[in-house]
Amino acid sequence: MAEAKYVGKWNEQEVLDRIEHVRRQAPRIRDEAINMSHGAGGKATHTLIEALFQPAFGNSMGDQAIFDVNGSTLAVTTDTYVVSPLFFPGGNIGELAINGTVNDLAVGGAEPLYITCGFVLEEGLEVALLRQVVEAMAAAAEAAGVKLVAGDTKVVPRGKGDKIFINTTGIGLIREPDRLGIGKVVTGDAILVTGPIGDHGTAIMLARGDLDIETDLESDTAAVHTLCAAMMSAGDVHFMRDATRGGVGTVLNEIAREANLGIAIREDAVPVRDEVRGAAEILGIDPLYVANEGRVVAVVAGGEIGAVLDACRAHSLGERASVIGEVLAEPPGMVFMHTAFGGSRVVDMLIGDPLPRIC
Amino acid sequence: MKFVDEFRDQGVAARLARSIARESAGRDWKIMEVCGGHTHTIYKYGIEDVLPSNVELVHGPGCPVCVIPMGRVDDGIAVAKTEGVIFTCFGDMMRVPGSDGSLLDAKAQGADVRMVYSPLDALKIARQNPDREVVFFAIGFETTAPSTALTLMRAADEDVKNFSVFCNHVTIVPPMKAILDSPDLRLDGFLGPGHVSTVVGIRPFEFVSARYDKPVVVVGFEPLDILQGVYMIVKQIKEGRCEVENQYTRIVRDDGNPKGLEVMQQVFALRPHFEWRGLGFISQSALRIRDEYAAFDAELRFEVPGVRVADPKACQCGEVLKGVLKPYECKVFGTACTPETPIGTCMVSSEGACAAYYNYGRFSRAASRIEALEKLEVL
Numbered sequence: 262m263a264e265a266k267y268v269g270k271w272n273e274q275e276v277l278d279r280i281e282h283v284r285r286q287a288p289r290i291r292d293e294a295i296n297m298s299h300g301a302g303g304k305a306t307h308t309l310i311e312a313l314f315q316p317a318f319g320n321s322m323g324d325q326a327i328f329d330v331n332g333s334t335l336a337v338t339t340d341t342y343v344v345s346p347l348f349f350p351g352g353n354i355g356e357l358a359i360n361g362t363v364n365d366l367a368v369g370g371a372e373p374l375y376i377t378c379g380f381v382l383e384e385g386l387e388v389a390l391l392r393q394v395v396e397a398m399a400a401a402a403e404a405a406g407v408k409l410v411a412g413d414t415k416v417v418p419r420g421k422g423d424k425i426f427i428n429t430t431g432i433g434l435i436r437e438p439d440r441l442g443i444g445k446v447v448t449g450d451a452i453l454v455t456g457p458i459g460d461h462g463t464a465i466m467l468a469r470g471d472l473d474i475e476t477d478l479e480s481d482t483a484a485v486h487t488l489c490a491a492m493m494s495a496g497d498v499h500f501m502r503d504a505t506r507g508g509v510g511t512v513l514n515e516i517a518r519e520a521n522l523g524i525a526i527r528e529d530a531v532p533v534r535d536e537v538r539g540a541a542e543i544l545g546i547d548p549l550y551v552a553n554e555g556r557v558v559a560v561v562a563g564g565e566i567g568a569v570l571d572a573c574r575a576h577s578l579g580e581r582a583s584v585i586g587e588v589l590a591e592p593p594g595m596v597f598m599h600t601a602f603g604g605s606r607v608v609d610m611l612i613g614d615p616l617p618r619i620c
Numbered sequence: 621m622k623f624v625d626e627f628r629d630q631g632v633a634a635r636l637a638r639s640i641a642r643e644s645a646g647r648d649w650k651i652m653e654v655c656g657g658h659t660h661t662i663y664k665y666g667i668e669d670v671l672p673s674n675v676e677l678v679h680g681p682g683c684p685v686c687v688i689p690m691g692r693v694d695d696g697i698a699v700a701k702t703e704g705v706i707f708t709c710f711g712d713m714m715r716v717p718g719s720d721g722s723l724l725d726a727k728a729q730g731a732d733v734r735m736v737y738s739p740l741d742a743l744k745i746a747r748q749n750p751d752r753e754v755v756f757f758a759i760g761f762e763t764t765a766p767s768t769a770l771t772l773m774r775a776a777d778e779d780v781k782n783f784s785v786f787c788n789h790v791t792i793v794p795p796m797k798a799i800l801d802s803p804d805l806r807l808d809g810f811l812g813p814g815h816v817s818t819v820v821g822i823r824p825f826e827f828v829s830a831r832y833d834k835p836v837v838v839v840g841f842e843p844l845d846i847l848q849g850v851y852m853i854v855k856q857i858k859e860g861r862c863e864v865e866n867q868y869t870r871i872v873r874d875d876g877n878p879k880g881l882e883v884m885q886q887v888f889a890l891r892p893h894f895e896w897r898g899l900g901f902i903s904q905s906a907l908r909i910r911d912e913y914a915a916f917d918a919e920l921r922f923e924v925p926g927v928r929v930a931d932p933k934a935c936q937c938g939e940v941l942k943g944v945l946k947p948y949e950c951k952v953f954g955t956a957c958t959p960e961t962p963i964g965t966c967m968v969s970s971e972g973a974c975a976a977y978y979n980y981g982r983f984s985r986a987a988s989r990i991e992a993l994e995k996l997e998v999l
Contacts, residue, residue, distance in 0.1 A: 273946075276949075277982060279955055294725065297724075535621050538624075539621060600664075600666050601630060602667070602670070603666070604665050604669035606981060607979065607982050612959045
């Protein structure tokens with residue numbers, strides 16, 4: 262098996278090496294216009310950031326920025342919400358905006374403190390609807406212990422927007438600087454997800470009603486800052502990321518690429534609800550790429566995974582947490598999966614956009 | 621999940637793999653899976669890891685998106701860009717490149733292109749938008765043709781005047797003949813297309829065993845279906861038999877779905893010839909809309925360029941579709957041609973051999989790495 266088969270000009274390994282070489286080159290944008298996949302959180306989004314935003318802004322841009330002010334370490338994050346429909350089983354755009362912003366801070370090890378929000382409203386939007394969204398934001402903020410401190414409102418003519426778009430900025434305090442980071446990820450680390458994957462994306466898709474499938478499935482939207490804090494106090498967590506657009510599969514690829522290490526996961530260890538598996542099966546999509554709004558992928562020191570897993574399962578948002586795989590030295594930058602069937606395959610980043618406007 | 625997990629059982633797979641290894645020992649085997657759905661399953665579950673190394677699966681021409689030539693994509697895009705048109709298609713089709721961009725690009729430029737899961741959804745959009753022209757880009761083998769036929773019959777019944785179909789339906793037997801006649805391919809047998817056979821039955825494949833002396837086993841799309849199909853082919857040859865067998869008995873009847881065949885017959889007629897991506901023109905290989913339903917034929921309702929566009933020079937989709945080249949043996953595989961920026965159709969659809977290999981199979985199966993996976997058991 263280890264011996265490469267020579268067929269024609271290339272052997273398989275040469276081709277794989279050539280592909281890896283190409284993949285490592287700086288990405289170029291080949292599209293002439295923005296299409297929906299640029300917003301899907303997968304490959305096209307990464308290309309846009311790396312080939313257009315980063316060179317122009319002269320900065321590496323992650324989910325949060327971390328900086329020191331008068332001896333305190335602060336994290337800042339920004340996010341925009343365009344989900345359709347505005348209300349879906351398990352939540353709405355307002356709740357999502359607060360939770361999503363809190364989560365971007367929390368996975369960086371920050372204690373969320375303040376959030377600002379900007380609204381883009383479409384002419385004709387019912388005030389009662391807006392009130393519901395705003396009240397949901399207030400409730401979510403109170404539950405998460407963050408203060409909404411500044412805002413902005415713009416209205417666009419009918420047809421130039423879609424009811425409500427929300428932009429947020431979140432500021433948090435990092436009490437233990439340098440505790441987390443992609444640089445801390447090493448071979449032998451274990452990989453944990455905090456619960457069943459794909460709930461949010463599937464709930465949204467079913468809520469759109471294109472599919473005539475009835476389930477009780479709800480979005481997993483939740484603020485995970487206390488869960489993250491519990492895991493961090495239980496053991497040596499090296500890195501965390503919330504698996505939103507692009508799903509767990511894309512986050513694992515980001516980790517593998519940024520750490521330049523390999524990741525292997527076991528399909529049968531990845532928790533997926535039957536409703537999600539069923540819908541994904543019918544649509545031919547993979548739950549690994551379906552968005553979550555309350556699930557965290559954590560990379561934990563191999564020896565301390567037991568304690569961190571216990572802490573996670575003791576938290577109401579992490580009861581179904583599972584250790585899904587581990588970090589390997591080889592192959593660098595790649596994620597592969599041992600299938601429940603007994604084979605193995607690559608898990609690549611999300612390509613294209615199976616479910617637009619998910620958050 | 622019930623009725624799914626049973627067909628993905630690792631223990632049964634291991635037993636089947638041992639039986640295949642026993643029966644196939646002593647020589648090399650090349651078996652073609654005709655259908656793109658099979659190719660997808662093979663890579664998604666890593667079936668090549670389970671099969672003994674002397675059994676090779678060769679990927680066939682049965683991916684409906686992959687066989688659409690560029691000229692037809694251009695025609696579809698021209699219709700999509702027509703003022704007032706809502707253009708509907710299956711999701712995979714949106715990313716297939718024409719000579720100047722894909723339907724996704726046309727959408728970004730302002731065309732109203734929408735993804736649907738069924739032609740009936742397209743008809744629904746037509747009823748909801750009576751002041752717009754709604755066109756459905758119909759693709760697929762005999763699997764999807766009956767649903768297009770039924771949709772056209774319903775449109776005629778309900779007299780939906782703003783609905784039409786851009787028909788690109790093809791049939792499975794002619795490309796199989798083309799492959800069997802191709803001198804550069806040596807195959808031991810075929811895994812027959814399960815979904816197509818639900819409609820056409822298993823008899824249309826009898827020419828393969830009778831005239832070309834190759835066994836055919838019609839198989840389903842779960843990983844155990846594929847393994848059992850491989851086992852049945854190997855066993856036939858070992859026992860000196862050569863026939864068409866049906867592994868997918870839970871779905872496929874020997875004479876198919878007569879009702880489905882009937883509606884197809886009613887709505888479609890054979891085209892004298894049709895261009896296939898990479899395979900060139902094949903006579904009597906595709907369906908057109910019958911004159912009785914001409915009012916719903918988008919090719920008659922809209923100006924389409926109808927120009928044959930040569931495949932890009934670098935693209936070797938034809939060789940891949942015929943199973944002559946493995947995906948990674950193509951000159952542009954994985955470098956210039958990737959799922960994000962496909963040059964050829966095989967890289968677009970999840971059923972395309974190149975996309976399946978790129979997305980799932982693109983790693984060295986060196987023993988050390990498999991060992992690394994086994995270490996995971998301790999977790």
